[in-house]
Amino acid sequence: MPVEPESTLRQGFWKRFAKSLDAGRQAYVADMKEVFGRPAIDAGFWDDLEATLIAADAGARVTERVIDQLRNQAAGAHLRSPAQALGYLKADLLDEMRPRSRQLELDGTPAVLLVVGVNGSGKTTTIGKLADLLRREGRRPLLAAADTYRAAAIDQLKLWGQRAQVEVVAHQPGADPGAVAYDAVQAARARGANPVIIDTAGRLHTRSDLMEELRKVRRVLQRLDERAPHEVLAVLDAHVGQNSAQQVRVFQQAIGLTGLVVTKMDGSARAGVVLSIEAELSVPVKLVGIGEGLDDLNRFDPEQYLDALLRAEEGT
């Protein structure tokens, strides 16, 4: 099977991403392009910038902080045009996001990726697409259907397995998720597959009993390999507002997260909440999804994300 190098994979991805954001433009709030196209830095500019950042779900507090910082810079550097201010804004946000490592830990015998999240965030779809991405990079992923709760979740993962041409380990509906995870790792060892990607049932972070169930899955994995799970990825729906931060906080506390996946970025949602999640909770976004197609997932790139978010003209 021909293997594509990582760099050439998903080449049109960020263009499609930026395009989808354009398609999501709505007249209900000011558009970023219009905000920075204004003739002068005046009260109207600051109002529109505030409205636009909040509309992107950046949250009231982060918006306030970002705007205060930009105001100081604008005064200090005698900025005149909003276009100049845009450069500063992007640089500020990039400074906050750039230092984090966004690599997936894929070294292990096998590496184990545990995928968690609230109901409907897009875990199963993400896993199908991730399996395809990793297979094209020359790896041999194996999927574990540990969502034994939701009706037909196992069938759904099996269909994704067929599409992505990877193996799926599954038990019966209602089976113990820990047992599925255990068998999947054993199967991967026997067959030389790596990594193992474990699908789990959606659970609201407020359900402490279901958080305990996740801890149990982790304990089972650690019996096989004390470094497992190598990645614990929480999947966030871009349409969810400030509650995403709360989800990350609770999942982080319950089992420890190593990264985030933001899904459904092909709508009009900008998931600005990740700005505060990265800054305050230090969990990096590692992957981003923009649709239901097999190739609609990519590694997260803060610069491309901010370009698309702020709709910068240059550099796309």
Added chain:
Amino acid sequence: MFESLTDRLDQALKKLTGRGKLNEADVDNGLREVRLALLEADVNYKVVKDFIASIRVRAVGAEVMESLNPGQQLVKIVDEELTGLLGERVPMTYGPLPPTVIVLAGLQGSGKTTTAGKLALFVRREGHRPLLVSTDVRRPAAMEQLEVLAKSINAPAFAPRGKDPIAIARESLAEARRVNADVVLVDTAGRLQVDQDLLDELKQITAAVPARHRLLVLDAMTGQQAVNITSAFQQTIPLTGAILTKLDGDARGGAALSLRAVTGCPIQFVGVGEKLTDLEVFYPDRMASRILGMGDVLTLIEKAQEHVDESQARTMEKKLRTGQLTLTDFMDQLKQVKKMGPLESIIGMLPGAGKIKNLAGAMPTDDQLNFSRCSN
């Protein structure tokens, strides 16, 4: 810290302690915090703006009632306006000529299929015979999911493979006659509100059946985009109502306000759990109270009545009063509380309990409350 709307309002309004009339400065101070709190609660920016403006008009110069302090007076006004914005309670209605067709629409992952199963159970409890129909030919195993749900409540399902969604919708009427169903619940594929092709398809599905109810299924955690989502669906099929899902989480539910402000359609049901029985009728006053952190005592009482044995409670009361409570009695009591649901959600219904909920680590897990391990 991620404070609840409740805590924020509490803090903001504690600052107001004067007497007499609410003056402009006090109101503006209070409303600044209300605005921030509503934004953190994901209420749409524009909706917040309009809402604050209308509160301001009412609040400035308002008499502070004898029994209230100015902060409480402002809360009262905010609460009344919120309740008003959240609308009326609307019961489920059925057409004079069966079948009554209900179409569910919404984004991917909002909970349409699970909600379809819950609604089927709901209408059956109202004495009707539902047919569950899946027109979701896109998501892998969506049809299997609906069939599994239907089977679990012993309801018929119609999910023919290899057909287009519009044909399925059309043929579902004949299927309803065949299986003698009088309510047809049409589940549709999840679609983004920016996807015009899929919105057109939804329009055609809805046109293919006499859809009495066209309900938007919306995740209670939805952020600022709730406005755009709702208005796009509204323009496509005119909505008759909405169902708010995943309200058992700790989302502030600001999306409910946005939805109401944009469409004016009633929120008919709320999803409060993963089980098919976890569908409740929407109460605007309770929702407003919950958002304002005045607790949800009515729901708590309902739950208690459902799960707690009254005679047992009386015996318990007697023992408590006479000081004869034993550890076994205490365990019985814990068991009864546990039947009402996860401890966090029960505590969350108590007035002023917002702060306690933050102590997530202090909550015993269900494992720790595993009474079956206690020997009898």
